[in-house]
Structure formats: structure tokens, C-alpha cells
Amino acid sequence: MDISSVLQGGYHHPLARKWQAQRQLTKSMLMYPIFITDDPDAKVTISSLPGQCRWGINRLEEFLGPLVKKGLQSVILFGVPLNCVKDGRGTPADDPSGPVIQAIKKIRELFPTVYIACDVCLCEYTDHGHCGLLNNDGTINNSPSAARIAEVAINYAKAGAHCVAPSDMMDGRIKLMKRGLIDAGFGNRCTLMSYSAKFASSLYGPFREAAGSAPSYGDRKCYQLPPAAKGLARRAIQRDTAEGADIIMVKPALPYLDIIGDAAQLAPDHPIACYQVSGEFAMIHAGAKAGVYDLRTMAFETADSMLRAGATLILTYFTPDFLDWLEA
Ligand SMILES: NCc1[nH]cc(CCC(=O)O)c1CC(=O)O
Numbered sequence: 001m002d003i004s005s006v007l008q009g010g011y012h013h014p015l016a017r018k019w020q021a022q023r024q025l026t027k028s029m030l031m032y033p034i035f036i037t038d039d040p041d042a043k044v045t046i047s048s049l050p051g052q053c054r055w056g057i058n059r060l061e062e063f064l065g066p067l068v069k070k071g072l073q074s075v076i077l078f079g080v081p082l083n084c085v086k087d088g089r090g091t092p093a094d095d096p097s098g099p100v101i102q103a104i105k106k107i108r109e110l111f112p113t114v115y116i117a118c119d120v121c122l123c124e125y126t127d128h129g130h131c132g133l134l135n136n137d138g139t140i141n142n143s144p145s146a147a148r149i150a151e152v153a154i155n156y157a158k159a160g161a162h163c164v165a166p167s168d169m170m171d172g173r174i175k176l177m178k179r180g181l182i183d184a185g186f187g188n189r190c191t192l193m194s195y196s197a198k199f200a201s202s203l204y205g206p207f208r209e210a211a212g213s214a215p216s217y218g219d220r221k222c223y224q225l226p227p228a229a230k231g232l233a234r235r236a237i238q239r240d241t242a243e244g245a246d247i248i249m250v251k252p253a254l255p256y257l258d259i260i261g262d263a264a265q266l267a268p269d270h271p272i273a274c275y276q277v278s279g280e281f282a283m284i285h286a287g288a289k290a291g292v293y294d295l296r297t298m299a300f301e302t303a304d305s306m307l308r309a310g311a312t313l314i315l316t317y318f319t320p321d322f323l324d325w326l327e328a
């Protein structure tokens with residue numbers, strides 16, 4: 001054989017094969033999305049998300065304690081209010097006695113080492129289920145929506161969140177939120193992670209069931225990106241970087257690896273996050289159950305693809321599994 005023909009042959013040993021990775025999955029790269037509901041004693045399984053539950057704040061010690069022991073370092077909170085009165089402006093989102101603010105305080109008290117991010121959106125809290133405030137004709141009213149969402153984020157920061165992550169997709173929200181955080185004294189105490197390139201995907205179904213956040217009419221296509229919109233995604237990444245986002249996120253992850261690559265190229269000095277969403281998680285489980293592949297092998301293959309594309313942080317429901325698998 002010719003010298004220049006040898007490629008894989010030079011890396012025959014498993015360790016040498018590991019060195020081919022530019023970046024390897026570590027526990028610090030994992031952020032675990034968790035659902036907090038307003039019945040403090042609840043532990044309710046979410047049938048569409050294997051192994052995941054809605055938790056009440058009195059159960060957080062039992063839920064997170066074993067994971068923290070295994071090396072869990074960060075979570076992102078989603079509120080699932082079932083007993084509150086929803087309205088047009090999503091008033092329950094930052095109710096001081098609501099599940100998110102209560103959970104921030106509880107987790108800080110129980111697990112001071114855990115980094116707490118909060119998803120910021122109104123869809124779980126509005127009576128119409130859309131992510132912002134509406135005009136009379138039912139369309140999204142962008143500016144008051146962005147202002148209300150920034151207000152919610154600041155209240156999460158005040159409650160002790162280390163990171164706020166707006167997933168609503170209103171234009172201009174990052175600038176408003178960064179300004180608001182600085183003015184409220186959180187300029188150096190709260191990270192702003194933007195869901196910059198969030199696509200109108202078919203992969204959010206299990207989440208909407210888990211969070212009770214499906215829109216009561218219409219869809220989210222006016223504010224989330226069309227799946228084919230590479231240019232818009234690139235512009236959104238550049239805009240959010242300029243508006244003060246500290247972390248850029250791409251969501252979903254697996255069908256949008258090229259966008260993760262674009263983000264890494266457009267914001268090379270920022271951490272790049274990607275969200276392996278509920279439908280991706282359910283799909284990987286379904287395939288494993290059908291005997292298409294081994295669950296663990298496939299989970300690592302998808303995570304590796306995201307890191308290879310340029311991600312430095314992965315939001316994934318596989319976090320508890322990865323904590324076990326990375327131990328072995
Ligand atoms: N703003 C709501 C929100 N925040 C995170 C997700 C999806 C997360 C997942 O599917 O795991 C969604 C769903 C949506 O936009 O409809």
C-alpha cells in the first residue's frame with residue numbers, strides 16, 4: 001500500500017481512535033431540562049418522554065440528589081402550572097409562589113453547586129398558549145411581548161437564577177433583556193442564553209404535552225424560524241450576538257447540525273448550545289425499542305455529531321443516562 005493511503009490503519013488502538021475527536025462529551029457540557037409543576041408533592045410520569053416526570057418542589061431533593069452525586073452540574077427549569085389562572089399576559093410566569101421561582105430558591109438551597117438556568121417564555125402561562133401577547137386580531141404583538149418577557153427574566157434573576165434563556169422568539173428581546181438585567185444589578189450575575197435559531201419544528205410534541213403549552217389555535221410559524229431558513233438563522237445568530245447574548249443556542253439539534261456549524265463560525269468566541277429536544281429524545285427511544293440500534297450507542301452518536309458541528313453545551317433529556325454512561 002502507498003504511504004499516503006493509510007488513514008484509519010494508523011489509529012488501530014481504541015485510545016488512538018478517541019484522539020480523533022476534537023471535543024469529547026464531558027459532564028460539564030450537559031444541561032438537564034426539568035419540569036416543575038405547582039403541586040408541591042407531585043411526581044407524575046410524562047408518557048411521551050421515557051423516564052421523565054413533572055416534579056413538585058418538595059420532591060426535588062429525591063429527584064436531583066442522586067444526579068448531583070453522579071456529577072450533574074446544571075439544569076434548565078420549565079414551569080408547568082396546572083392550578084393557576086392563566087391570562088393574556090402570562091401573569092403566573094413570575095408569580096413569586098409559582099413553580100419556577102419556588103424551584104430556583106429550593107435548588108439553590110439544596111444544591112448550591114448546581115447552575116440553574118430558566119427557560120423564559122409565556123406559552124405555559126397564557127390562556128391562549130402563544131409565546132407572547134396578542135393583538136385583537138390574534139396576531140403576536142411583538143414589543144409588549146418582548147417587554148413582558150424581559151420582566152419575567154429579571155424576576156427569575158432576582159430569585160437566584162444563574163442564567164435566563166428566552167425561548168419565545170420575539171424580535172429585540174435580547175437587547176431589552178440584557179439592558180434590564182444590567183439596570184437591575186445582574187450584569188455580572190446572570191448569563192443570557194438566547195434560543196437564537198429556534199425552528200418551527202415537528203419535534204416539540206412531547207414537550208407541549210409535558211408542559212401543557214400547545215397553542216389553543218394556530219401555530220408558531222410567525223415567530224419561530226421556517227426549517228429551511230438558513231439565512232434567517234444566520235442573521236438571528238449575528239443579531240443576538242450583537243444584542244448581548246452570552247450563549248447562542250440552536251434548537252432542535254440533530255436536524256440542524258449545519259446551523260450549529262454556522263453558529264460556531266459566526267460566533268466563534270461564544271459558547272454554542274444546542275437543544276436535543278423532546279421529539280429527538282422520543283424518536284431515539286422509539287428506534288431503540290424497535291431494535292433499530294442500541295440506545296446508548298445512538299445517544300452518544302448524536303451527541304458526538306453535535307460536538308463535531310461546534311456545540312460546547314448540550315441540553316438533553318439523556319443527561320441522567322449520560323452521567324451513568326460517562327462513569328463507565
Ligand atoms: N417556548 C416553549 C418551548 N420551550 C422549549 C420548547 C421545546 C423543548 C422540547 O421539545 O424539548 C418549547 C416548545 C415550543 O416552542 O413549542
Ligand SMILES: [Zn+2]
Nearest residue numbers: 121122123131
Ligand atoms: Zn413559548
Ligand SMILES: [Zn+2]
Nearest residue numbers: 119120121167
Ligand atoms: Zn419555552
